[in-house]
Amino acid sequence: MSYFKFASSVVLIISLSVLGHAQVLNKSWGSITHQEEGPWFATEEAKAIAENVLLYQRDIGGWPKNIQMQNPLNTTEKAALIKQKNSTKEVTTDNGATIQEMLYLSKMYRQIPDPRYKEAFLKGVQYLLEAQYNNGGWPQFYPLKKGYYTHITYNDDSMVNILRLLQALKDNTETLSIKPSPAQLQKIDVAFNKGIDCILKTQYKQNGVLTAWCAQHDEKTLKPAKARSYELPSLSGKESANIVLLLMSIDKPSEAIKNAINHAVTWFDATKILGLKREFIRDENGKFIDKQIVKDENGVPLWARFMELEDNTPFFCDRDGIKKATIDEIGDERRRGYAWYTDIPNKVLEKYPEWLAINKVSTENKSPKNAYNMVVSKDGTGDFTNIQDAIYAAKAIPAQRVIIHVKNGVYNEKVHVFSWNTKITLLGESQEKTIITFDDFFNKINLGRNSTFHTATVLVEGDDFIAKNLTIENASGDVGQAVALSVNANRCFFENCKLLGFQDTLYTAGEGFKQYFKNCYIEGGTDFIFGEATVLFESCTIHSKTNSYITAASTPENQEFGYVFKNCKITANNEVNAVYLGRPWRIYAKTVFVNCDLGKQIKPEGWHNWSKPEAEKTSFYAEYHNSGAGFQPEHRVKWSHQLSKHEAKKYSFKNILGNNFSKNH
Template structure:
């Protein structure tokens, strides 16, 4: 009896050792994904969790290509503790950080150790911090020099991040750890920005949307090179996961629907049939990948395709393009994935996806023909709970030259569209649900428009040409980044009012145009880099925050000759980002520029000389730049350029709302504003 028991014990020990040995030989990613939930309650899982905690940097992320399950020596543990403050090589590449967060979530569900929860939340904060303002993510954060700064779709890096955020904001309980409400809100904002970035980076080939590149330049958003054999190209592999993410969105916007439809059409166009990839043994007895003919093979897609015509290509580490897999060396031929079948899953799901979102596919032309319950009160809701899902549809459906004011109420959401209020769309109001969450955004810029020297004026996100326009409680952005002239708001109309609004951009954020027109901005936030408030209209800015993002110029007025007032800032606050310390109040775009600051608080970023002549000595005589009763470190009247002015109190009294906005305007702009505010 004893011998039988002994034999059983030995067998069990052997089996246990075999299982442990097999576990240790598993890849780190498969350990996380392939094990049953109960395994995460084992001592083995707890031991691995200690390694995961040790490898995490204080910044919140992890380095890549670490087999976390491998036992650590005491010396290795001490070294990892020392490395806690090191921020080098922290990344989301090759699944790093994302997969460690998944592991922590799974073990926390079985063993609610607060250290696991805190490490997960630290990882989430790392992802949020790493995001670019334009919505993309770099491969490494903090940034690592070289191609690593590009927006990285490679190996699904950015899609992995967005999927984490989506699970959290949708509260699916896929992750066992629930972040605080404030973090969930940040995740929602980050997710929306990420989707917008995806829409902005979808490549246009001869004017037709196609797919995505593995990397996109973080400034221009154009396809970019990475390693020598990873040249800028359309990606059959990375684009697949991007489209699956877009197809998973509930109530997709028209832009998302267009992106999916365009990508699917491109997948159909670029699929390769009649071949398969086979591993054979070469003359040296080594495994070797080859392309063989097979009429029954499932379709494949090339990893890299030419931007101009979708032709597949292959590269060695010398970066020289080859037309076939056989032409590149053994190491790259067998050490890299040059073909993929991932888009096949999209083509299988596409028809069902179309049926689910069929209501979203109604043509805008048909929507604009519907009879509104109240044509003077229109609701826009991108989730489908209003009269229209896009702002432009609502504007297009509005009566021209209406008998009374048309109010378009815009519910919270990020509306990725280029909006134009036509000249015949007079007496329209845009009322946002909230300043922070009702967002209109687009990303055109000078070189992208490419229409010659006047391209700037076409880069707007919102263009207002209809008189008596009123806007309240919303944000208007141009998200193209620091790439030159890029307008967020272009106003070319009279009696236009904005209150409690935010305008975000870089160079040329706000353009106010139209000789003789009068505009009023009250309680608004306006930011930019160079000449970010410019134009020839007469404009009163009252109680606004004017934020400079870099060393440059705030205003570039082009006030027409003999115009009484140009730009007037009253009770405004001039602020700056940390890196901005040398900012001018203005410079003359045209010789008769007029800009005046009254009762404004000026930060120390304002230069002592205050004003610049734009290398136009004659403008020192013809322009009019003045200040009155301002405060702050930036207000230094004694050091201002000699050709600027400090107003007397008798002169400053003339700068009333009636004088600034009513001269030449009928009806009274002030009364119009008070009536509609």
Template sequence: MKIRLIFLFLIFAFQFASGQLIDKNWNRIALSKDENFLKSAEAKRIAENVILYQKNNGGWEKNKSINRELSSTEKKKLLDSKNDFSGTTIDNNATSQEMKFLANVYRFQPDEKYRAAFLKGIEYLFTAQYENGGWPQFFPLQKNYSSHITFNDNAMANVLFLFQEMINEGEKYPIKIPSETLGKIKNSFDKGIDVILKTQYKQNGKLTVWCAQHDEFSLFPAKARAYELPSLSGKESAKLTLLLMSLKNPSKEIINAVEHAVHWFQETKITGFKEVRIENDKHLIADKNAEPIWARFSDLETNEPFFSDRDGIRKKTYEEIGAERRNGYAWFTDEPEEVLKKYESWKKKNVKTVEDKNFYTVSKDGSGDFSNIQDAIDQCRSFPYERITIFVKNGIYNEKVVLHQWNTNIKILGEDREKTVIRFNDYFAKIDRARNSTFFTPTFLVEANDTVLENLTIENSAGEVGQAIALSIVSNRVAVMSCQILGNQDTLYLDNEGKIYIKNSYIEGTTDFIFGSATAYFENCEIHSKKNSFITAPSTPQNAEFGFVFNQCKLTADENISQVFLGRPWRIYAKSVFMNSNFGNHITEKRWDNWNKTEAESTAFFAEYNNSGKSSEVKNRVSWSKQLSKRQARNYTKENVLKDDFKRNWYENL
């Protein structure tokens, strides 16, 4: 017996040293990091098999023993079936594990065939992903439950962990990935994380965890096979939570998702019982020393575990279902235990306790109090007596920001106007919320009174796709100082009859890119037109004394722009005045347009005074526009335009 053991040990040692793996399980071989094996002829042989099994759409089928020796007949059959895409999938580790194996072999045995197959796999994953960020189980889609967003058996999590590895390693990744492809991977990864956050199930408004699959349209928990009913999944939710916990500099939304998932795991763990086999049949027996376990399926509203046979009828215990399903399915899991073990160190690193104060710092690199702007705003006291300053360090902040009504008396101060960028890309058709979709598009929305924005670039990066607001101000006593407001149509929305002061700023757009009902005073600003169209579109209320007033501003345009109107009336009592400003020659002689509203010619007030530049002196203005006299112009002072009965001279010493 002793001699036999020594003999077996020597065989194992020889196989290990020569790069041969005794393990014949493809799922484990695919993830091997053993250097001796990956350098071996055996690894090269298996890599050739991986390429043979890859379909022409870039994906692989599941449950294939790719590592086994293939006959010439089998190889020919695989080549002949390259265009059969019916089984390509991310289920049961398929596609992601084959790609990982190719990358690991390529590190020690670089072959362009492996790299090409790997990149083809990436393209398959791009194509298979839904626009909302989810992945179906199979692609091309099948006409069954597999078209749902598939978290089941960690299918989607495996893809995202693979993408995360490529992103994190960058140039150190074994296979060189083109920079353009890497950018797409980052975008695909972000969309995947976004849909995970959106599918986290709420019980009475409180976040819990996830179902094994979610409807690809509504994002609600969905049914799969007859015994896989809509539920909260202990198994799949663990992997999704670990994925969120692995993210660097997590946003407040991600932290919130993890915190609630962990709470759910803590509340639903089953203690004092363990699963055992007795005479080849599963049973749950009492054992006070047993490690905690979780049910695979829990009720969406009560969190109670349930079980089901192939008839789809819910049962309270798996003793109530047939032996075939009871023994042929994993009804319990211990995977959430890994989440709980890692939680405290994760929390210590990522969940900061921030004291109430009047100055916070936001920094992309995590060196500030917060890594994104909205989290800093949400930390601020409601309706503070003293101004709170949020200092934003240089960086591109891809987020929608809202200063809510209760976030009064806040100053958002950028480190450098050119380098502190807040950017998002919502637009009318993307929002798709009927006729008022425009008002849901802002990158930055100010609902709070007594706000100051300074040294910031605020951009809607959607491009020329219709209405897309960069900055929306629907409150009172708001100052925008030394900022860049970038967009196209509807760049800057100023509304709700508030008083707004905009100074030393650059504002660009195409059509109606300064619009709304507020009273606003623009001082020493550059107003840049990117298209032959209209600058202002006021909707001034009938009883308002002033609308938009531009003083000492400079009107510029892109090259070959020659027919720009100063404004047109969004509503018939519109008011817009340009004074002491410099006009480029792109401003049309007509100056103003009535927007096909002839009645507005007698109700709107569009006027000019003492402007300069190539197109400032013309005789062809529309007859219904106004030229202010010196006496009238004296009324258009900053003090008069911005006066507020509640706070006099609020615009000074900001």
């Protein structure tokens, strides 16, 4: 069933008389535009309304919102509208604007092929195409209006309505009577596909698992965003339902679309509220005066309009923007004037079994073609669309190496390689375009003093792990402790990888564990390489984003090696001019730089004791044959070391990492 036929079934249908001349002036504009097509659209009344629609359209192609187009206009009002034709203020797709007017003109044109109707409709199409962001989303207003209006807007189904109209045009469903030119149809097809891609990219991941959508997403970061004071970033039961119904209507859906639907349905099933019912209170004249949520064991499932991003807990908000746990805690005006609950997801759950059958989608866990050689691709052409699912499918303690090929794309997920997932290789398609990113940080996790260790975008606990040709990012920014990569495993190898973050970018954990980074780029602010493992960094670029400390080793007392940097470039942002090579997280810290090019940002003293005088006797900080403006051995702290050629021979690959760690690992 097309969207427009579906919409007709859920709005008030206007009954037609035998002659098709029923009056509609007492109906809302939305009801008029969604009524079933028929002879009424050839009446004088319908034509008069069409003239109003043409008058209200701006030259840019769109319409303002909340206009009851069926209301008669006097001469003065018509003249004012003509003067406003070239204005672009308040042109929008919010509250059904522009889409409703286009639907009306299409229904008129089928009955009365007036070329003005066609011209206005096609101008509307062009408006929609021009309003689309490059990332596929649409703002609430175009031209852009300052404020939250620039966000990608799913609220009140704004973007879904646009995509439904474009879908009807590109699929030539005969739902619409006006046909764009072949050139415009090609643009419509591109716009529709970009819009669907935006939907897939904005589906929110909760602890690495796809869930639903927010009512609006930031147009740049694609993250959930705030709108009005009571519309806080959250998962939306209402808007998400119509997004999924749109995805379900797509013929021959990609694996990525199937994956999005399956995860959304799982989320709807997990977040439904049972045992409640919405009750609308009316006065003796039938006028709505209040609504309540009452207990009803037989009530249909409901969903909250807003749910917490972290755990799906419903919340409610008044105009003060303060979250409340129950609807009774907010004022009468917002309680009565906003749809805090919805039952629309029931339509998704009802349609889901049929959709599964039509598209031959299995709800069972997907098995890869080759358990030792899997492919992850965002476009659905691989075995999986996200990395964690591939790891879930990997054999425990495998007899041979499990290679997971990760195609180019931005994977917005937390990845956990469990201790039983040994011999895993993540092989990216390219360092620059294969990106694993997430934005957890200490205060966001908020699990007490050890919250840092829960923030990692990628957590590796399986021995003999390899990663090549990819980027791992903690995108939270300068907000305190926020780990990009945490390695708590032995014999792990990273080559041609980028590690991006700020404070605590790379955590190398595990007493006695050996880890190797080759040709990698690692950036951060404070202590952005820290931990107790023995780690060799070879031919890497180590980049400081702030005046602070590069390393914070916590080498165990009896461990021979801590951090060793060989043939590395130590760089920084242009404004950075005061960076220490390291400070001791624990007092037996060991860090050595060999044959490294040290930028001018390195402080002459080189090392810091972290206000631990005893660490000056127990830690071991050394250099050999370094170069660059930052290499000033004569000014180094007296408790650091400049190695002799004989002493430097100790820092060989074999001595540091051992016989079981091959360079061809």
